[in-house]
Amino acid sequence: MNAALLLADQGHRVYLVEREARLGGIAATVRTTLEGDDVGRYMSDLVETVQSHQKIQVLTQAIIVDHKGMPGRFTTGIQTGPRMHYMQVEHGVTILATGALANRPAQYLLGEDDRVLTQLDMDAKIEDDPESIRSMKQVVMIQCVGSREPGNPNCSRICCQSAIKNALRMKALNPDMQIYVLNRDIRTYGFQEDYYREARKQGVQFIRYEPDRRPAVRALENGLVVDAYDDILGCRLEISADAVVLSTGLIADDETTEDLSMLFHVPRSDDSYFLEDHIKLRPTDMSVRGFFLAGTAHAPKSIRESIAHGQSAAGRAMTMLAKHWINLGAAVARVDGAKCAACLICVRACPYNVPFINAEGYSEIDPAKCHGCGICAADCPARAIQLMQYEDDQILAKLDGLFERMN
Amino acid sequence: MTDAFEPEIVAFCCHYCAYTAADMAGSKRISYPPNVKIIRVPCTGKVDAIHIMRAFEKGADGVYVAGCLEGDCHFKTGNIRAAHRVRRVQALLEEIGMEGGRVEMITMSAGMGERFAQTAREFTEKIRALGPSPIRDAIRQSGRRAAG
């Protein structure tokens, strides 16, 4: 939405394609950030600005069904609305901001006992039902639930800060409450460290556990009991709790990213997030020209980071949109008419049906249509086709370079 | 010569999957054998049978073509065509009495840094077990003859 707004404010028409009936994703359910920002108000303002923007068309309950074209001139088919009305949109760039999912693994009695919550649940509970927080005496938080383990090896990045955010808010409501945070290590990076220190000052207990000695949660009639092993004291602890809050973090929306990566031919990482072109040099661009990434579709991020990523995507997209001409590079196939035997092999082999036999009787490849895969060049029986930037001579020269010291 | 055999391996990697996977292996600090030398191509569909043959001619002990997973090719069918060509080169090598297994088609997605490293290790070990390419030895011999 931030990327859309930035681009629209600069005069570009934006189609915002949302799978759900409303905008906002997970952020719309978050109430506050660690720094105390009012996320609810921010989101409702943002959604309203986006929806009422003259240059933005919001398509809700929409799915992408087909896609073709080239950078600067894509055509995407979208089915939208309750009646799945089909429409085609022509667009110059694509920003993928499909988000991630709030993880809810069935661990530590989550889903079985309603006294076991996620940080996201607790975030809402503090706001909606402060009385219940005031009545609690002890709360245990468990970090890294469903993260940093086989299946989801990532650190979800946001859990430590949401734990400390909720701990501080609970302490504010009920200063006598005892809070234990069972963690593998606390990753409150940057200035978030101040909040961690504040939490410690207020008496929140941080206890480390090792993945091979995980805590366990037992449900009793009159409360929950968490069994944990404290590495520093070297002894087992039994903590009774009125509530257990699990820091479950984010997981990639595997189904969505898989569908879209097939449609758009864009790569995904091992853990099903979309993959940037280069982790340091091009963190917002994708390997396919004209595709950009924003937010948690790329990796777990906080709301602030997602907004920054969205702004970055808009900035990168502008570099393409601002131009009247786009240079798509020179890696296109070129035919040497004198060598061509007009055998039709390139015509049949091209995945995009670009080559044709021209009036002079040899194969012709329109450089504006060529995608530069080089399949024709490798199949040409007359060696009449060269892919610029990857010519036979260049590849052979590389081989020469590799074997120079041997021969 | 007493030095141990270190295979020389050329990997033709497509820009969209295998090459990015190699990058991923790098950023994840996963190491893979230095025997593998990468040549980037836009798509494995660009890898000509002649390029593979020339690599052997110049002394490669093994060559592999690493592309996208089947169905994931950025250019639709490039990896499938590449797999056909690899099979053809295997047959050609066998016709001249070399092991067809010295050339292989491997597929992976861009995110599979671990797979890139693992296949690089496996292929290197496979070639190590096959021993030096007879061509490489012959090149050395003829070079020595010429020098001597």
Place this chain on the structure above:
Amino acid sequence: MITAVRKSIEEIIACVSPYDRILLVGCNECVSVCSVGGRKEVALLSSALHMHFLKQGKTMDIREMTLERQCDPEYVEELVNYMDGADAVLSMACGCGVQTIAARYREKPVFPAVNTTFMGASERQGVWSERCQGCGDCVLGITGGICPIARCSKRLMNGPCGGSTKGKCEIDANIDCAWQLIWDRLKALGLEKRIEDIMEAKDWRTSRDGGPRTITREDLAS
């Protein structure tokens, strides 16, 4: 188009191994189109031979040349400057090309690297099938555009025979019965009565039976 398949490398090696310098000649016509003797295949064969002999401790000098058309003397003349540097010629063209080279350069042994197979059409990428046997007396006009000589295993002029089963030939269930195809086609054209016309015994003198054939165009010949 004339189609061909490459000979086994083993057979090619047996021909060229007595020599040190080979002129490997491709052709940019039919054999390029059927991907057996164009520049690409010349380079691949050259590479394979080079490696084979290197393994034997021999550095074979192979020069690659691909002519526009090997069955025309003018194009074959282009090889003249390279002949001195070659002990033998290996041709990747059809038999016509091999013989044109052999006729021009009588002092050099010429070897074929491919087996010329048939006159065929391309069904799709990578698949060719026989369509014509050059009988010299075309009957396609009365057989609905399907040749019984090239496509019937028995070359029957009045088919089908008893071996035609469900439209397939008894020789191979993958081969269509040419006479079934002819019947279907004539029916579609509304000419099915024609199948009852008996074709007279064919005069094969226009074909190979009349001995090697030549065509002389008085208006063109000089």
